[in-house]
Amino acid sequence: xxxxxxxxxxxxxxxxxxxxxxxxxxxxxxxxxxxxxxxxxxxxxxxxxxxxxxxxxxxxxxxxxxxxxxxxxxxxxxxxxxxxxxxxxxxxxxxxxxxxxxxxxxxxxxxxxxxxxxxxxxxxxxxxxxxxxxxxxxxxxxxxxxxxxxxxxxxxxxxxxxxxxxxxxxxxxxxxxxxxxxxxxxxxxxxxxxxxxxxxxxxxxxxxxxxxxxxxxxxxxxxxxxxxxxxxxxxxxxxxxxxxxxxxxxxxxxxxxxxxxxxxxxxxxxxxxxxxxxxxxxxxxxxxxxxxxxxxxxxxxxxxxxxxxxxxxxxxxxxxxxxxxxxxxxxxxxxxxxxxxxxxxxxxxxxxxxxxxxxxxxxxxxxxxxxxxxxxxxxxxxxxxxxxxxxxxxxxxxxxxxxxxxxxxxxxxxxxxxxxxxxxxxxxxxxxxxxxxxxxx
Amino acid sequence: xxxxxxxxxxxxxxxxxxxxxxxxxxxxxxxxxxxxxxxxxxxxxxxxxxxxxxxxxxxxxxxxxxxxxxxxxxxxxxxxxxxxxxxxxxxxxxxxxxxxxxxxxxxxxxxxxxxxxxxxxxxxxxxxxxxxxxxxxxxxxxxxxxxxxxxxxxxxxxxxxxxxxxxxxxxxxxxxxxxxxxxxxxxxxxxxxxxxxxxxxxxxxxxxxxxxxxxxxxxxxxxxxxxxxxxxxxxxxxxxxxxxxxxxxxxxxxxxxxxxxxxxxxxxxxxxxxxxxxxxxxx
Numbered sequence: 001x002x003x004x005x006x007x008x009x010x011x012x013x014x015x016x017x018x019x020x021x022x023x024x025x026x027x028x029x030x031x032x033x034x035x036x037x038x039x040x041x042x043x044x045x046x047x048x049x050x051x052x053x054x055x056x057x058x059x060x061x062x063x064x065x066x067x068x069x070x071x072x073x074x075x076x077x078x079x080x081x082x083x084x085x086x087x088x089x090x091x092x093x094x095x096x097x098x099x100x101x102x103x104x105x106x107x108x109x110x111x112x113x114x115x116x117x118x119x120x121x122x123x124x125x126x127x128x129x130x131x132x133x134x135x136x137x138x139x140x141x142x143x144x145x146x147x148x149x150x151x152x153x154x155x156x157x158x159x160x161x162x163x164x165x166x167x168x169x170x171x172x173x174x175x176x177x178x179x180x181x182x183x184x185x186x187x188x189x190x191x192x193x194x195x196x197x198x199x200x201x202x203x204x205x206x207x208x209x210x211x212x213x214x215x216x217x218x219x220x221x222x223x224x225x226x227x228x229x230x231x232x233x234x235x236x237x238x239x240x241x242x243x244x245x246x247x248x249x250x251x252x253x254x255x256x257x258x259x260x261x262x263x264x265x266x267x268x269x270x271x272x273x274x275x276x277x278x279x280x281x282x283x284x285x286x287x288x289x290x291x292x293x294x295x296x297x298x299x300x301x302x303x304x305x306x307x308x309x310x311x312x313x314x315x316x317x318x319x320x321x322x323x324x325x326x327x328x329x330x331x332x333x334x335x336x337x338x339x340x341x342x343x344x345x346x347x348x349x350x351x352x353x354x355x356x357x358x359x360x361x362x363x364x365x366x367x368x369x370x371x372x373x374x375x376x377x378x379x380x381x382x383x384x385x386x387x388x389x390x391x392x393x394x395x396x397x398x399x400x401x402x403x404x405x406x407x408x409x410x411x412x413x414x415x416x417x418x419x420x421x422x423x424x425x426x427x428x429x430x431x432x433x434x435x436x437x438x439x440x441x
Numbered sequence: 442x443x444x445x446x447x448x449x450x451x452x453x454x455x456x457x458x459x460x461x462x463x464x465x466x467x468x469x470x471x472x473x474x475x476x477x478x479x480x481x482x483x484x485x486x487x488x489x490x491x492x493x494x495x496x497x498x499x500x501x502x503x504x505x506x507x508x509x510x511x512x513x514x515x516x517x518x519x520x521x522x523x524x525x526x527x528x529x530x531x532x533x534x535x536x537x538x539x540x541x542x543x544x545x546x547x548x549x550x551x552x553x554x555x556x557x558x559x560x561x562x563x564x565x566x567x568x569x570x571x572x573x574x575x576x577x578x579x580x581x582x583x584x585x586x587x588x589x590x591x592x593x594x595x596x597x598x599x600x601x602x603x604x605x606x607x608x609x610x611x612x613x614x615x616x617x618x619x620x621x622x623x624x625x626x627x628x629x630x631x632x633x634x635x636x637x638x639x640x641x642x643x644x645x646x647x648x649x650x651x652x653x654x655x656x657x658x659x660x661x662x663x664x665x666x667x668x669x670x671x672x673x674x675x676x677x678x679x680x681x682x683x684x685x686x687x688x689x690x691x692x693x694x695x696x697x698x699x700x701x702x703x704x705x706x707x708x709x710x711x712x713x714x715x716x717x718x719x720x721x722x723x724x
Binding site for chain 2 (some may be wrong): 015025026027028029102103104105106107108109112113114115117120122124125128129131133134138141142145147148150151174229256314322430
């Protein structure tokens with residue numbers, strides 16, 4: 001079978017800046033109708049676009065740019081054949097989620113056209129439409145229907161879904177009483193039993209503990225063996241390499257590379273400019289609505305100067321700036337460091353060293369010192385997030401930041417020895433125990 | 442659109458996704474295709490509604506009953522509003538039932554899109570399902586209150602007329618009226634968040650402009666046609682006619698009500714479809 005499953009021809013998506021951050025009021029619209037002619041006269045410029053042109057407004061309410069539009073996607077074209085598994089990679093904000101939203105018909109492209117041959121199932125989120133008041137049994141039917149399953153289909157697979165989620169005992173308990181783990185298992189289980197011909201999966205499926213992630217990836221491997229077409233977004237380069245026929249790298253809304261996973265990942269790591277600071281005020285970085293949002297992440301050297309590359313063995317700091325909509329208690333803010341393969345090297349929470357877990361509404365600054373840097377030279381991703389006492393995620397931004405450890409130190413004495421491979425250079429000390437001390441030759 | 446029948450996939454034509462600026466066809470068959478989801482959304486609303494309230498079913502009865510008591514005291518007893526020769530409490534309750542059905546449906550459907558934001562930004566389905574499902578969730582309340590109305594009719598020694606069979610038609614008209622307005626308001630509410638604040642005002646205004654507490658016979662004959670532009674006038678008068686037989690059956694005014702509703706409804710459908718594509722970006 002080599003017929004086409006998805007054909008994208010020059011798709012572009014334009015957003016108005018601030019569209020996702022500010023709601024218009026009818027009052028504004030009416031006021032604008034009256035003031036627009038006056039403003040046009042005052043500006044002495046051509047006709048303005050009526051009530052579609054509004055000043056770009058940032059989160060704090062200040063104008064940030066004059067250009068009212070941004071292109072989230074620009075002229076993206078590709079073809080996916082039936083039965084192929086394709087990975088989409090790119091930095092946060094590169095347009096990956098927008099692309100999935102267009103392919104799953106949630107939003108329309110501004111330009112271009114997509115043709116899809118087959119029944120599409122999209123999983124942009126696990127547990128969409130779950131209602132806390134309804135029982136597990138009721139939510140299976142509701143969520144299944146929302147994901148596009150027919151009632152007969154759900155009934156047929158009901159036992160399997162329950163088995164997979166391991167929740168038989170709690171089937172008639174409202175899901176608001178479920179633990180986070182049970183909730184995620186049930187949500188994923190329903191999603192995993194969706195039987196579309198084309199499956200679109202967003203990164204969110206990779207949230208959860210290691211066992212859960214493994215289950216997700218295993219299921220995805222099975223799906224691809226069944227000859228289904230799968231398109232998935234991930235920061236987990238290991239999964240992309242293992243599962244995908246080919247991959248697509250998005251950069252700033254454009255297709256940067258299409259090719260074999262290994263090639264594309266190499267390209268991704270090479271072109272990915274390790275930014276010293278990432279601003280995450282836009283909604284698209286955050287999943288769900290939460291009172292807590294990490295809005296800025298920066299990486300600094302030991303002296304507090306912004307840096308993109310860290311010398312081997314040199315300490316560094318990561319700074320988090322967050323915004324709280326209201327007073328929050330029992331919040332653990334954390335960060336994790338992972339390799340591009342998706343291997344988590346470390347996870348650390350502010351509450352490991354600071355007692356306070358209740359924060360006042362407003363801005364929150366946290367600084368994490370990595371006094372000892374044992375990482376081997378290479379690229380690393382920083383995931384940031386926060387969760388409450390019951391381990392429900394309040395915010396999670398995977399791959400918020402990337403940094404590189406260089407094989408050199410500044411003064412040359414602590415250079416990395418190329419013969420020492422491995423992810424870590426654990427501090428170690430050797431002593432010679434049996435040979436007589438060598439005399440100089 | 443693809444379909445699954447008994448597990449077998451009927452091979453459909455390709456799905457084309459592209460920008461459709463401006464007015465778009467209604468594609469009402471999409472709703473038919475997604476009828477099971479429509480059913481589940483209604484089922485969810487009804488379940489949650491009765492699970493979350495401590496009073497549960499009693500709530501459905503208490504609201505119109507208490508309004509009836511207040512109306513009977515102030516309008517019936519004190520202001521002596523004429524009730525076409527009927528006992529005022531039955532007269533008022535009979536008007537309150539379709540009114541409550543309408544007001545609840547209107548409020549629910551207007552808020553529905555914003556309330557279902559998560560669904561809209563994460564899954565595709567015809568967006569029309571959301572306001573459609575919202576208007577139907579109040580139906581159970583209505584049916585319960587309807588039983589109470591029957592008890593009252595017999596208590597006051599009245600009996601329903603032979604036109605009782607026309608009731609479903611008036612219920613349908615009330616539902617379509619609520620949906621017609623709900624389509625406009627829900628789509629506007631996504632775009633302009635202050636629209637929600639106007640809804641209580643619209644409902645209050647509309648209640649006073651409808652013959653709930655008074656009879657349409659108070660409206661001078663020459664102005665009846667204008668009054669009939671309010672579809673709830675037709676619904677409520679029709680309701681009383683079918684149950685209590687207080688006046689003669691629906692005439693030209695009913696036709697005006699129906700025409701007004703249809704115009705608003707079809708306009709609402711097209712407006713909704715036009716705005717639909719921006720929902721996920723804006724909501």
